[in-house]
Amino acid sequence: MKYHYCGLLALASTVLFLGLFHHNDYHFNVFNIVGLQALVVLGLALLMGYAGQVSLGHAAFYGLGAYTSGILTTKFGWPPLAALWAAQVITLITALLIGLPSLRLKGHYLAMATLGFGVIVHVLFKEMIGLTGGPSGLVGIPPFSILGYQFLTSRAYFFLIWGVFLLALALCLHLAHSPFGRALLAIHDSEAATSSLGYNISHLKLEVFLFSASLAGLAGSLYAHFAMFISPTTFTFLYSVKFVTMVVIGGVASLWGALAGAIVLSILPEILTVFEDYDVVVFGLILVLTMIFVPQGLVRGLSKLFTHLRRSVLS
Amino acid sequence: MKKWSLLLVFIFWSSASLVLAAKPYKIGALFSITGPTSFIGEPERNTLVMLIEKINKAGGINGHPLQAIIYDTEGDETNTLKKATKLIIQDKVLAIIGPSRTGTTLALIPFVERYKVPLISCAAGIKIVEPVRPWVFKTAQSDRLAVKKLYAYCKRHGIKRIAIITVSNGFGQSGREELKHLAPEYGLEIVADEIFGPKDVDMSPQLIRIRAKEPDAVICWGTNPGPAIVAKNMRQLGMKQPLFMSHGVASKRFIELAGKASEGVILPAGKILVAQQLPKSDPQRALLLRYLAEYKARYGKEPLTFGGHAYDALLLLKQALEKAGADRDKIRQALEHAHIVGIHGIFRMSPKDHNGLDPKEAFVLVRIQHGKWVMVKD
Amino acid sequence: MSEFLQFLISGLTNGAIYALIALGFTIIYNTTEVINFAQGEFVMLGAMFMATFWGKLNWPLPLAFLAAVGLTAMVGILVERLAIYPARHADTITLIIITIGVSILLKGLAMFLWGKDSLPVPPFLGQEPFHLLSITLVPQSILVLATSILAVIGLETFFKRSIYGKAMRACSTNPLAARLIGIRVEPLVLFSFALSSGLSALAGAVIAPITFATYDMGTILGLKGFAAAVLGGLNSSTGAVVGGFILGILESLAAGFISSAYKDAVAFVLLLLMLFLRPQGLLGLKEIKKL
Structure with a gap:
């Protein structure tokens, strides 16, 4: 746990340092997008690593947050903060409706249910034109504001997004190391054993799923205000798959891995642009190779590599 | 790793050498070169590359070579935002051509307004220029x-x-x-x-x-x-x-x-589809035939009509650059008064109309007969 | 009534395709427990090869067809050998991510080989529709139906009669027991990839004249096929076929009678209802445990 607090402190000071002394809006925008994705991936990592469940619909929760915030602020004139809370309520209710029936059962039913849910939500975003603006998107979303302070620059959003991410990460780390988290890890190893200890597994899983969906919704609300425009093309099944990929690349069962996965998969395409049109092919190749050679994810894979190197140097 | 660093060094060196050779006018372009709308972005990219080479061969603009930095948006809004700020902040381009889709253009509008960079979109949606926004123009004919x-x-x-x-x-x-x-x-x-x-x-x-x-x-x-x-x-x-x-x-x-x-x-x-059938007096005819021939010679296929949107955008920008030089605000003002004969019509921009197309000239009706396009007489 | 029949025909054609893709999912799922996200890309490859051999090079139809299916099956084998086999000891989720990577890779390669535009594929038997009772039928739709029915019958016989098929069934029912009685699982996995990719290519080749061939056509077809497989029960091949047809028919009826805008949602609402009310799918084996 001590090591986690050091990590948090290091991340917080990096954010503070960059936010105060860095001057490149392009970098801030990239960091902001990474931060939003990392927020979604963090919740998903908790779900996958600690409850052993996969969601193939996190882009839909992300979109639900974005559209609720967007619609309430543009069409009904709500203040952004109130819209954000409303988005949280809606995300939680929807997650409850999906999670309750599918988490009663053993197996990967949540994955399939969220997949179906994701497609349905995407269709709704596209077809409820009066509310959502339809396929061409929802324009004119105001910037985020709290207590009269408006977030207008990329730097302001950098502080906002990464501040929220730090809080969420601290909360997740705390949860993971509480009795709650240990019970969850135990589920991952043996559901029967955990349930014999008196835990209601179905409840535990549902709670994690709700928390995870709410983080995705939160990220979505922030995204809507940051981008000031949303359209259905962002919130597709493929984006859900991308979130899952980020978790796995970072390493399931590692919350820091969530951050690593989000960073690597967001930065990688930027680097791969040197391959021009071939970047997609190279991206696919890298994904496959990583999974074959470092199936436990980057964070654990690298730490293993380091211990291995240290041993070989010392001996 | 070695290869990577070599590659990076090469990129750095090659871009540095370009800067040393002359002071190019740097413009940016965003097209959906991959992804579901890649059939739009590809001809646009090809056309832009071809036309820029031609302009540079002819001595550039006011003696400055034209340099375009083209990024792929994959037709995705988030990606477009990232690439656009890269163009604006990192590459310091004077103006941006694209994006290819209405959605990605609408996503970009708040950002170009914030950073005050002229944008010439290649998308059709009328919402792009209605209401008129100072920094946003478009070449594609509205639906x-x-x-x-x-x-x-x-x-x-x-x-x-x-x-x-x-x-x-x-x-x-x-x-x-x-x-x-x-x-x-x-x-x-x-x-x-x-x-x-x-x-x-x-x-x-x-x-x-x-x-x-x-x-x-x-x-x-x-x-x-x-x-x-x-x-x-x-x-x-x-x-x-x-x-x-x-x-x-x-x-x-x-x-x-x-x-x-x-x-x-x-x-x-667009008239490009029936260029051969246009009357000799049509002011666009010569340009259309030349574009078709050049594109075919270079890429071995016919340009889709989409390529023409990028062509027109660059023609507009070229005229603005000739008048304004390397100054974003002056380019914007020049664009508002630009007047060109383009692929998809005769553009007469004004502060009130940032598309500048005459409804009568922008489209012709064509009928498919025996697998060929035939112009329908009005 | 004639409208209903016409919707039904349209649904049956789509359903036949979903059924073939769903079968592909179950075959791989049964031997590896992996949900193969690259399944749709095999359909795309089948259609693309068809566009090249039959549409462009004008090979004789049977030859072009065999080449399209065979080459795609080869790709399936390569995928298993190069991407799945080296990671066979990893978690299921790792393997699933590998199939996602493979899907991105195949789609990217197809974009280079065949370009970004849709490619035309001429119909196998001519284009003239004919009329039966009050409905209109297109020869290609009938071919699609016939092909998939033949494929399903062939597959069932294979599973029931041949030693390989029996081994595959044993392996899917209980992998440990299958190993204990001396069935080697590894060649079966390889074979399941070949079979599954071949089947999907068959679907792609036969629908190409209707849908054309586009490098990114696989994603949505794969998604629908997967939904069909879940609908019927992921571990049941008969279920996959039934699920495919039900999905196709309901989609078409939804587009015809309810709303064309919401027809995709209708299919997936059905999927959710199925999951909540009868989680093992229509014909799946009952191995659901309550918590």
Whole structure:
């Protein structure tokens, strides 16, 4: 746990340092997008690593947050903060409706249910034109504001997004190391054993799923205000798959891995642009190779590599 | 790792050498070169690359070579934002051409307004220039003009009851809105309003519903391959009504895909499709023929009409740069008064009109006859 | 009534395709427990090869067809050998991510080989529709139906009669027991990839004249096929076929009678209802445990 607090402190000071002394809006925008994705991936990592469940619909929760915030602020004139809370309520209710029936059962039913849910939500975003603006998107979303302070620059959003991410990460780390988290890890190893200890597994899983969906919704609300425009093309099944990929690349069962996965998969395409049109092919190749050679994810894979190197140097 | 660093060094070196050679005018471009709308972005990119080489060979603009930094948006809004700020902040471009889609353009508008960079979009949506925003221009003909052209034809030929079938993406939605909005003005009644998905493989259920309403004509709004399937399904279901399409299928590929079912289809299209048939007096004719020949020589295929949007955008920007030099605000002002003969019409920009196209010149109606485009006389 | 029949025909054609793709999912799922996200890309490859051999090079139809299916099956084998086999000891989720990577890779390669435009594929038997009772039929739709029915019958016989098929069934029912009685699982996995990719290519090749061939056509077809497989029960091949047809028919009826805009949602609402009310799928084996 001590090591986690050091990590948090290091991340917080990096954010503070960059936010105060860095001057490149392009970098801030990239960091902001990474931060939003990392927020979604963090919740998903908790779900996958600690409850052993996969969601193939996190882009839909992300979109639900974005559209609720967007619609309430543009069409009904709500203040952004109130819209954000409303988005949280809606995300939680929807997650409850999906999670309750599918988490009663053993197996990967949540994955399939969220997949179906994701497609349905995407269709709704596209077809409820009066509310959502339809396929061409929802324009004119105001910037985020709290207590009269408006977030207008990329730097302001950098502080906002990464501040929220730090809080969420601290909360997740705390949860993971509480009795709650240990019970969850135990589920991952043996559901029967955990349930014999008196835990209601179905409840535990549902709670994690709700928390995870709410983080995705939160990220979505922030995204809507940051981008000031949303359209259905962002919130597709493929984006859900991308979130899952980020978790796995970072390493399931590692919350820091969530951050690593989000960073690597967001930065990688930027680097791969040197391959021009071939970047997609190279991206696919890298994904496959990583999974074959470092199936436990980057964070654990690298730490293993380091211990291995240290041993070989010392001996 | 070694290779990587070598590559990086090479990139750094090559860009550094360019800077040393001259002071180029740096412009940015954002096209959906990969992803679902890559068929739009690719000809745009190709056209831009070709035209810039040509301008530089001819001595550049005011003696400055023109340098374009082109990024792929994958047709995705988040990605477009990232790439656009990279162009603006990192590459310090004077102006941006693109993006290819209406959605990505709308996503970008708040950002170019914030950073005050001229944007010349290649997308069709009328919302891009309506209301007029100081920094945002566009070259593609608005859907409204296409719809007006078609509706005028319907009115002349006594068509009263129409059925529309549109694709559920930004292009289809925009077309659908205009179709519904303008119908009363031309005394038309929309008796059926159907939707299909961009990747749907069978539209007969929708067409059966349309058939039951017995419309005088069917209008389909979409991009390949969906409309080709609509044309085929209509024929298979034995529907005899005239079929109208949008400029979204104005390419040879549509005729290839729909085969015999494309016979008799009428659609509004840029003049580029029938350049050979234009009267010798047409001011655009020479330009169109030259562009077609050059593109074919360089890339071995015909440019889709989309390439022309990038061509026009660069022509506009070139004129603005000639007048204004390397100053974003002056370029913006020059763009507001730009006047060029382009691929898709004669552009007369003004502070009130950031598309600058005359509705009468922007589109011609063409009919597919024996697998060829034939101009329909007004 | 005639409208209903016409919707039904349209639904059956789509359903036949979903059924073939769903079968592909179950075959791989049964031997590896992996949900193969690259399944749709095999359909795309089948259609693309068809566009090249039959559409462009004008090979004789049977030859072009065999080449399209065979080459795609080869790709399936390569995928298993190069991407799945080296990671066979990893978690299921790792393997699933590998198939996602493979899907991105195949789609990217197809974009280079065949370009970004849709390619035309001529119909196998001519284009003229004919009329039966009050409905219109297109020869290609009938071919699609016939092909998939033949494929399903062939597959069932294979599973029931041949030693390989029996081994595959044993392996899917209880992998441990299958190993204990001396069935080697590894060649079965390889074979299941070949079979599954071949089947999907068959689907792609036969629908190409209707849908054309586009490099990114696989994603949505794969998604629908997967939904069909879940609908019927992921571990049941008969279920996959039934699920495919039900999905296709309901989609078409939804587009015809309810709303064409919401037809995709209708299919997936059905999927959710199925999961909540009868989680093992229509014909799946009952191995659901309550918590």
